[in-house]
Amino acid sequence: MVIERDTRAVTEAETGAPVGFFDAPFGTHTPGALQKALIGFARRTFFHRGKLRYHMTNLITALGHPLDVTRMGCAFRVEGANNLIEYGLLLHPGYNKPEIDFLCADLGPAKVAVDIGSNVGLYAQPLARTGARVVAVDANPSMIKRLAFNADASALDTLDIVHAAVGEGSGMASLEIHRDDVAIVNIVEDQAGTVPIRTLADILASLDVTRVDALKIDIEGHEDAALAPFLADASEDMIPDRIVIERVGPEDYPGCHREFTRLGFEPVGRTKSNSMYLRKP
Template structure:
């Protein structure tokens, strides 16, 4: 596993500034003018001297980024942009003051904090992230933004309460972690399965987490858990939990071959219709 950057959750935001050279190199390492293989080689060259962390402000949101470890951080620091812009276009009409948003697989907060800023302090946002190191980064980013409307919980969603093994690819993109070894860093390179690293994490059913956090309803839910979406999400759709069925949800479908249950068919049978889709995610809206 690659040596990790220093995890800094104590220095106030703004204290981790990047040099001009680091900003330029990471811009090149994320820019699509270069071939993917070339960007990868450049990242391997610069990660020793320019691993961060670095503080950036993107779309009005403060982030402490670790570009050697996580794709989202590379986009934030290198490209100066939030990841998944097409998905944000789909979600923007659902963002409003006072809304309730649940982010399952919150990573470092690129969705949760984006919505927290847009929806304002009257919104309630619940961000679930099981990986302990990623969770520490998420919590720092929440505090760096003074986002009192965001609650972060260091749990994964699953069919039962307990502990599970969370797999990730050894550090290059820790955000692409999964409860399934096949899902960890695997969307573009199945060879990463042979070098995955396990981490023991706590999990609980989503309905129990929502009840513990006193979440009365969900206007919008986003789930991105690398092929484990069916086992993390579908137990919520019992009759006992009907009041918590989201009005709209964005579900990652790029690793749907790992599902044991077809989430889209399951949800269609419960009144959800496909409103739109991107290359990796599908937006579903519930017909009331």
């Protein structure tokens, strides 16, 4: 199942970063006193939700940006411009924390986690903080560059970062943006595009990954094309014990759900946007 969305083409500027974004070391752009007060206020109130979140973020970043913040022991340089994930990192102390805690539960050294649709590292960095090896994949080169900066600032050396769209075959793609939010990019097969399409099996094989323990996937409606074929052919060691998958409305992606059922996964929790699956022993 591929979700149809109202989209537009991603601009060249949206695949890069503002001039000077990476020049100064992390910590240079610590929020000022007024910004800290506004962030603290938003975190304690409903100003971290809905349209108010957008206006509050604009107010805070109007006082100076980018901003260097830490969350779950990890570094994030936040620009805040049209990126829902960065809004959450800045304003919402519990943003996606149940899903992250679920994936981290059994991780540690010698374990492997995969984050498909990694963005700036909301999941990938805390997963790597456990000592596990983490493969982080994103189609937007801007997010790849920002994640690399964040991971370096966090001193995470077990994080493999891959620029690719994940699908059921190989090819090239262009990017489209949904709701003017650079955290929500859609891939469109296009042989003249600049983004490689790769299968998950190919990505993991190229990195000599021979086991997967936890997996998160959020790639704007392409979950069935990316994950279901991988699970259908995966060896036992490559089938994760824990999966977090984005859902649209009350239902999960049908192809993935069929594979989860076949492999003995049980739904153990749902949040506003995601489903959590645990594989039965």
